[in-house]
Amino acid sequence: MDRKLLFIAGFLLLMFSACEEQQPLVGKRYLNQNWEFSQAGTDTWHMAEVPGCVHTDLMANGIIEDPFYRGNEDSVQWVSEKEWVYRTSFRIDEVEKSHQATELIFEGLDTHATVQLNGEVILNADNMFRTWSIDVSDLLIKGENHLEILFHSPEEYNTRQAAKLPYVLPEDERVHSRKAPYQFGWDWGPRLITSGIWKPVYLRFWNHARIDNAFIKTNKISDDKAVLSADLEVDAIQPANATLKISSPEGAFESVSRELSLQSGINQVSLDFEIPEPQLWWSNGLGEPNLYDVHVELVAEDGYDVLKERIGVRTIELVQEDDQYGRSFEFHLNGVPVFAKGANFIPLESFPSRLTREDYESAISDAVKANFNMLRVWGGGIYEDDAFYELCDENGIMVWQDFMFACAMYPGDDRFLETVRHEVEDNVVRLRNHASLALWCGNNEIQNGWLDWGWQKRLGYSEDDSTQIWSDYQKIFHELIPEVLGQQDPTRDYWPSSPSYGWGHEEALTQGDNHYWGVWWGMEPFSMYRKKVSRFMSEFGFQAFPPWETIKSFTLEEDRSLFSDVMQVHQKHHIGNKTIQTYMDRWYPQPKDFESFVYVSQVMQAEGMADGIAAHRRSMPYSMGTLYWQFNDCWPVVSWSSRDYYGNWKALHYRVRKIYSNLYVSPFLEDDRLKVSLVSDERTSVKGTLVLSLYDFQGELLRQLSEEVEALPNQGVEVTDLALQDFLQGASSKSTVLKAEFLKGDEVLCDNHLFFELPKDRQMEEAEISFIVAQNEKGFEVTLATDVVAESVYLNIPENSGRWSDNFFNMIPGETKTVTFETGEEIPDFEEELEIRSLADAF
Template identity: 35%
Template sequence: MRTLHQGWTLTGAEHSGVPATVPGCVHTDLLAAGLIDDPFLDRNEERLSWIGRTPWTYQTVFDWADAGDEHVDLVCAGLDTVATVLVNGVEAGRTANMHRTYRFPVKEMLREGANTLEVRFDSAYAYAEARRDELGERPGAYPEPYQFIRKMACNFGWDWGPTLVTAGIWRAIGLESWSGVRLAEVLPTAGADGEVEVRFSVEGGAAAGGAAPGEGAAPGGGAVGGAAPGGGATSGGGATSGGGAVGGAAPGGGAAAGGGAASVEVVADVAGVQGCVRLAAGETQGVIRLRVQDPELWWPRGHGEPRLYELTVRAGDHVWSGRIGFRDVRLDREAFRLSVNGEPVFVKGFNWIPDDCFPARTTPETLRERMGQAIGAGANLLRVWGGGVYESDAFYDLADELGIMVWQDFPFACAAYPEEEPFAGEVEAEARDNVARLMRHPSLVIWCGNNENIEGYWHWNWKKQLRGRTWGGGFYHGLLPRVAAELDPARPYWPGSPYSGTPDRDPNDPQRGTIHIWTVWNAQDYTHYAAYTPRFVAEFGFQGPPAYATLRRASSDRPLTPDSSPQKAIGGQDKLLRGLGDHLPRPETFDDWHYLTQLNQARAMAFGVERFRALMPYCMGTIVWQLNDCWPVTSWAAVDGDGREKPLWYGMRRAYAPRILTFQDTELVAVNDTAQPWEGELAITRMSVRGETLAKESMSVRIEPRAVLGVEPAIGDLREGELLVAELDGARALRMAAEDPDMGYPEAAYTTEVEAVDGGVRLRVTARTILRELAVFPDRLDPDARIDDQLVTLLPGESTTFHIQTPRSLTPAALTTYPVLRCVNEPRPGPAA
């Protein structure tokens, strides 16, 4: 495809001829031109709502010469959102869906030499509000009309995100010229047995009508593998005999009638195995089946290597290629247990939101960094949350390569959605478009119909407000599972999250399906996680502020305060302080607030994750809310809006480690999420906070693969000022007799050694007393500094070494004192500090 990404200008409001970047959006173009302040700094976001209420026009001029191709299509991979596309002043098409790819035939509109391409964007607000007025109000979590337009919902603001309603050409745009035949759609399925089924459709050339019965496509284009009762596609199901249908083409694309009478040969090749089908004149669809002997399987992280194979499909001069993986995925619907290649997988996941409010700025390099951070924290799954977008091809390619499973929500979140036209047609078209685009990826393990909409219908007083109007149930229980079953029958579909398996059951029932736990953040102490015995927790989280360097960059406040960081959650600042409970001292300064609320976030989530992992195999998954942020904000993220790891990230790295020890009340639980037995001598010591050993016990233990073992320590009756230390093969767990403020810790005393090394600094800390939750924040001295560990509790006499990456020479005195080096039992700084 010849991209058309150069020479664009932007016009709207009082601005004309502004240089524009494509792919991009209005906000980033106005920012680059110096016409608006950075919406991510201070409170600038609040002054930019006019952008989303303004029509905007993008225009470019390009040269074109007729090379004799039969067809020239304008391919728009992403238009945000309500657009009219004109070529040389002639309308080529209209769009109203950010989530779709559009293909417009434009050869008759082009002329030799200079050509003008214009994309006129209507106001997203105007469109959404007009649809709302026509169809009637629908309830939602926020007073914005995001459910009335097929657009990234969180553009309209969320409890972690700004209200920045975008417009623009946000994905690639260009001309595709072709003759003869073109592969309109390729739908590959590969199983762990080496079977590859490639369903395809063509346009042009021999395409002149429907496929003949028995020659590839099922008569009438019926669905492959029917939908399960209640709407879900049967997990692990394959295509019905005879090939099954490829499915109808989305408007603006798909298989067009017309062309010549010659037959067309379509060839598929993977791992040196080749197959072909010859379509007779008039046929547009077919199936090629291949078998690879003894393929190396694709496995998720922690279970094996993510082996990939290149698949190519050729029709005439047109070649489609993509990597596939041989694997099976099944879902036990009652227990909500995912199995890959027959092996149950405990999901250690993070929820994923758009990594930038302006998604065109998210590069493959950024995605690799974020996925590396997810892997570094021990994750094996990312849930692409339903208030965002279907992510880029680069996202899923990386997940395939790195062995990260992907849970893909369809983009519906926290609102009642209308099911009338034009939405029903748009939803089906976008679902077909994206299921077809993404189904080749072995990392994609489940389709999910929505985020929290079924729960909203049950528990958020929607029924009374709706007064019988549609709310989206027909999408989640009907349209979406039908499309998934037709196009992608070998992958499980789940109607929503939370969801308990059938439409007549409370969707947040912990005994079945998935639950979301927000009682802790909203009302309860984090120890309330222990009151839950769930099957699978798909969302739970606790807030903390971003890194100091991120706050310092994004705020002009002098000095910084807790309010220097945007807080979008209702009552969020009060909940942060209330959440400290009796666990930690009350903060007296901003620096205390920053350290203690970050520490409390890490503790809260580690407590929850360890609780649910200790319930394995009854509970088989946790997906923490959330991995990333889209701007600098106080939120639930482990990685802040500038890409810096918060203390939560380090806490998750411990809680998601393959093998952990964890105290659950008085019981010590060993969790072994590896393929090998965990054997060794378990040592348990009762000691005082001064470091005296009071009692010890040890025992030989064996924890079977993918299993847990509980032990009740015989010396576990703790008195005031005592703690238990459990150790096995390098793993450690601590249990304190009381919360930290009541433990009577001695004032922290320690020695330090600072050494310059290649690429940074090595800091060794030796404890003379207990050091509770030792943390070092080098970004206070160098915004580019990164540290390899945080929140380390040292017992008297123990040492730890921190490795700090930094190009600067850091002053040892500053690196080893308040407010850079912190611990819970630190001495209070004097007036000079």
């Protein structure tokens, strides 16, 4: 080694060894204390919580009641019509003042806000989804500083902006504000239009230089190594020499470093590194979601800055290829086609500022337990918190990410496009390092709405109006967003609008993704799900009531009837309860009371949706994804969710867990024939025995067939096709049930039941279900037996937040079923409190 190389090596060693002794170049101080708020124009001040919002602050101060309770939502509509002022004071000491640069950072202001620091206006914010950074180096003073934010009424802002246009845009009330659309009310959510500092606010002090952001990309993968690059932006106050280093704290790869000659301003820097024998990131069910910690260190003359990222090595692409049916639509992960199993994710809260990491942990855990591998972040909500994406990374949940535009047309003036551009840049840069992020999607249902929902005729547009509105649409979704993605994240596919065709078009079944709403909106029977199988179903759904305990949480006893005023407030679809009742009349006898109606609604939702999801699964690889509407709720409500606001599982969530298993046996009736399909997400074939057992409702085994079958990888394969009457051999279809099992030796790989008639046509009998309870380390273990066939057996411990390992299951006499109830609470009278019901009990 020559003297020059020795000198450089020695210099680097000194620089990095000194790093621990040097001071950080960047410091952060959160400003979340001592806030107070007031309605603008008044002198009455109240304590405020930051992050937070005006509604939660008004509740905390006893000024408004909980909008979720009974009909209180209507009583708080005045809040969004007013202006609100938030203020705080903080001290700056000599050390803080001595930094070369100080920025005031708002990670989220909701939404139209004028910010003053020490009496001077420093920001006029207009976008809930942007991060705002203001250089306040010359405005801060040593000693006391005063920060004040005036939040303008979003309703008044929208009204003023709408008046500037010569036409009325669809959903005109909400489209002018870059604000969470769902807060203006949806067919599952309340109208609660918030204002406030909804994300952290802090001061960032720095000297010399800092790492602004890093995009870590996987360029090439082989068994031997993965070749990656880190594209960085380094911000320098003045020209300076520095050293950049990329390292693994676990020693997963060798460190790489580079000397830099920084210029004032933003410096673009790229550095390559390699990970030997990489452990790939896989989605839930296909493998481990392996992650690597990567540290990027900048060492300058007087200090250092460190950026920590967690990445996954993987490739993911949306593959669309012409075939004999139309055009495929499927995700390939590390070259492997993946059937997407999951649901649409809306915000977990109407007031997202009060969400915690624990809330996200609970939600993602429930997705994993139900065998999800994908969630679609729907475009009418929010770009979720970092915790959501981190947990999806850790748990192998792929994310279909909409930009926040939904079911409306948007303006295209320069000011609006400019703030949208910043919004897209901010969120793409924030999220692009997440291994879980699979797809960027421009919007929800806007193209579909423009072409199929009659907006143009209903709103009386001239030809010029329509041309302008559609031009503005193209500016955002076919020009601006693709341009930003090309600059900030060219590694992922972009899908302009979901769905590509409305559900009334034949193309919706042969190409692109589909939102099929013939069931529910079109009042079509559940059986239509089998006929309307698309290449990728990204929305479809059916409502059910939340659990009875949830209904009790927002009602009084006199409210608990189907069409009471309070229940109507918590049913946002204009004919939702009537629609549930109509479908229920088709399938079921009349429930004996409202609590039974609530229970049957969940059973019906699970059965009807299972019909659709099973049809999609059986159609692999023609169909390669099913994301039902919807995973969760933002408040206690009657909705399409499988998991209610409090995290309680409806019957659908338990049913989905079975259907989303890697191996699934699916018996079904078609044209008076009994058919059975085996569905597999495994990457290799699975051979075993299919056993079909016919029981009468007293548990007598009437017939049993078995055959050797094979579940093929990434496919649904029909393995049985029998005339139903030949299988029944004279037994009544009204009083028999099929149990289908796929076994490997004595191990049951998967099983399922099939009833041959609708519940209202079956000879159901009320079951006597006996049980034995034992305590274990998780809570309680319950072993059950029944004297007759019991369908949709539901277990409940009132007023307890524990979780059942299984629920809403079927039982056959002679068999036992053991489930656990996980709870952290002591329940001394568990046996007395345990409630058990089956479907026959509801009528």
